[in-house]
Amino acid sequence: MTTVMDQPKTGLPVTPPGETAPSRTRRVVVDDGHPALLVEHVSKRFMVGRKRKPVVAINDVTMRIPRGEIYGVLGANGSGKSTLIRLVSTLLTLDSGRVEVFGHDIAREEMAVKRLINRVSVDAAFFKKLSPHENLTYAARLYGMDARQAKREAIRILARLGIGDKRLGRPLEQMSRGMQQKVAIARALLTAPTLLLMDEPTTGLDPRSKLDVQTFIEELRDTHDATIVLTTHDLDEADRLCDRIAIINDGRIVAEGTPEALKARVAEEYGQSPTLESVFMTFTGRSLDDDLNEDKENEDE
Amino acid sequence: MTLMARELRASYAFVERNFNLSKRYWGWEIAWLVYSVAGALAVSLIGKDQHNEKLLVVLVIGTIFWNYLSLVFEFIAETVQWERWEGTLEYTMMAPVRRYSQLLGSAFYAIAYGLVHTTFILAILWLFFQLDLSRANFGTAIVFMLLGSFSFVGLGMATAVLPLMYVERGAQMAFVLQSVLLLISGVYYSIDVLPGWMQVLSHISPATYVLDGVRKGLIDGSGVGPLVGDVWPLALMGVVLIPTGIWIFGIAERYAKRTGKLKRVG
Incomplete structure (x- = not known):
């Protein structure tokens, strides 16, 4: 049994005199034998274009995420974040390596793994003509849940996210992007996943919706027995929510640690300011702004 | 919850979802119905024009029951394409549902629809042409429709993988199979007019047996018993094609997961 975090959930945070207090209280995370997610030496490549040129999307990635942790994956676009999430989601097969979810091997025990996980992707993927209620009932039945129980739970989750039950009967296409994303989060939580994969869940949301979602993730962390893998472009969000962060670049994990440890490391080893922006730039050689600008230029072309 | 109860519930998820989609797209359903009726009338009127009552009934049955078999086939064959278009394919594929539950749920709704x-x-064509169906054996027609459905469900499952393998044009490739079946199955004419090699092919099309059985049931009032020569090939094709369709779908799914083709949307 190992403890991972730096401060207990209960009790006062211990901050040495003269130091800034951590952004939030860290929790004790217990590893009871099987980690929530074990990724060992995983690689994945795709053949691209007419000449079938191999492109390595994930290159010998290893990570071990204990139960109850929020684990952030930061990386530029195309760095492999979403491929990693898809590999764990059983939507891609591994070229090499091993992935286990609570001790279940995703290749050999795919169905058991599927029952333990759920995913929120950057695009709220729904049957847009159907209402939230119809979409959520569909999802609940796929996961073997009772529809009435699912509806009660959906109303509770959506109410917490600021969506009233009057909205449940209208087609999703009439909802804003932010509202759709909240329904997507409700759908994922409805099945009570023990491993929740959130692939840029707040990208493209307005500040209010983003805050709602972030606050809800914090609430989940504090009240539910869920482990969350969160990919994001938002460094403040990662700092606020994540217990540990991995920086991924060209398919490789180039740095991993608590936000505080990573910030301290770039300050001590590289003489940079102790911010996640510095961490990101130091380990990837670029800023997220560069990445976003590059995307914009590509779109313009 | 037992495995069977879980899988039945999952299958029902697809029935309910498709029903809800039909309900929400009611305008499209009406448009499709009008299109189908217009098409059936346009073809059947050739028989009226020829003042040939038997030809008229042959064409009416051909258009209506080909329409049924096409609907079942398309519903299943477009399973992947539809979800890809909606953007839900990955979500459905990562759900803890066995593929046969998904496909059988879709098939059940397709048959009912x-x-x-x-x-x-x-009913519309009967009223329009004032057809004499006093001798018709509707029981025989229903038996052949259901038996034929199994084969078309199997073919649909095997064809549904095309959009997984060929993202841009996979769905259109399903039309090739559909048009070949239309050509060789005696939908609007007797298979006797086909060249010899095409007649051989017509015997491996389930639609040939469905249309033959339905016509004998509705025109001659024949029961199922005397039509055993049409029944057993259909039953055999159903038994073979459904597991084969599920097997092919499994292979294509693994291919899509290896090459990343589940991700593509649009």
């Missing part, structure tokens, strides 16, 4: 659709068109 097809039966309602076909009954409606049959």
Whole structure:
């Protein structure tokens, strides 16, 4: 049994005199034998274009995420974040390596793994003509849940996210992007996943919706027995929510640690300011702004 | 919850979802029905024009029951394409549902939907042409429709993988199979007019046996018993094609997961 975090959930945070207090209280995370997610030496490549040129999307990635942790994956676009999430989601097969979810091997025990996980992707993927209620009932039945129980739970989750039950009967296409994303989060939580994969869940949301979602993730962390893998472009969000962060670049994990440890490391080893922006730039050689600008230029072309 | 109860619930998820989609796209359903009726009338009027009552009934049955088999086939064959278009394919594929539960749920709804659709068109054409169906054995027609459905469900499952393998044009490739079946199955004419090699092919099309059985049931009033020569090939094709369709779908799914083709949307 190992403890991972730096401060207990209960009790006062211990901050040495003269130091800034951590952004939030860290929790004790217990590893009871099987980690929530074990990724060992995983690689994945795709053949691209007419000449079938191999492109390595994930290159010998290893990570071990204990139960109850929020684990952030930061990386530029195309760095492999979403491929990693898809590999764990059983939507891609591994070229090499091993992935286990609570001790279940995703290749050999795919169905058991599927029952333990759920995913929120950057695009709220729904049957847009159907209402939230119809979409959520569909999802609940796929996961073997009772529809009435699912509806009660959906109303509770959506109410917490600021969506009233009057909205449940209208087609999703009439909802804003932010509202759709909240329904997507409700759908994922409805099945009570023990491993929740959130692939840029707040990208493209307005500040209010983003805050709602972030606050809800914090609430989940504090009240539910869920482990969350969160990919994001938002460094403040990662700092606020994540217990540990991995920086991924060209398919490789180039740095991993608590936000505080990573910030301290770039300050001590590289003489940079102790911010996640510095961490990101130091380990990837670029800023997220560069990445976003590059995307914009590509779109313009 | 037992495995069977879980899988039945999952299968029902697809039935309910498809019903809800039909309900929400009601405008499209009406448009499709009008299109189907217009098409059936346009073809059947050739028989009226020829003042040939038997030709008229042959064409009416051909259009209506080909419409049914096409509906069942398309519903299953477009399973992947539809979800890709909506953007839900990955979500459905990562759900803890066995593929046969998904496909059988879709198939059940397709058959039910097809039966309602076909009954409606049959009623309209019957009223339009004042057809004499006093000798018709509707029981035989229903038996052949259901038996034929199994084969078309199997073919649909095997064809549904095309959009997984060929993202841009996979769905259109399903039309090739559909048009070949239309050509060789005696939908609007007797298979006797086909060249010899095409007649051989017509015997491996389930539609040939369905249309033959339905015509004998509705025109001659024949029961199922005397039509055993049409029944057993259909039953055999159903038994072979459904597991084969599920097997092919499994292979294509693994291919899509290896190459990343589940991700593509649009």
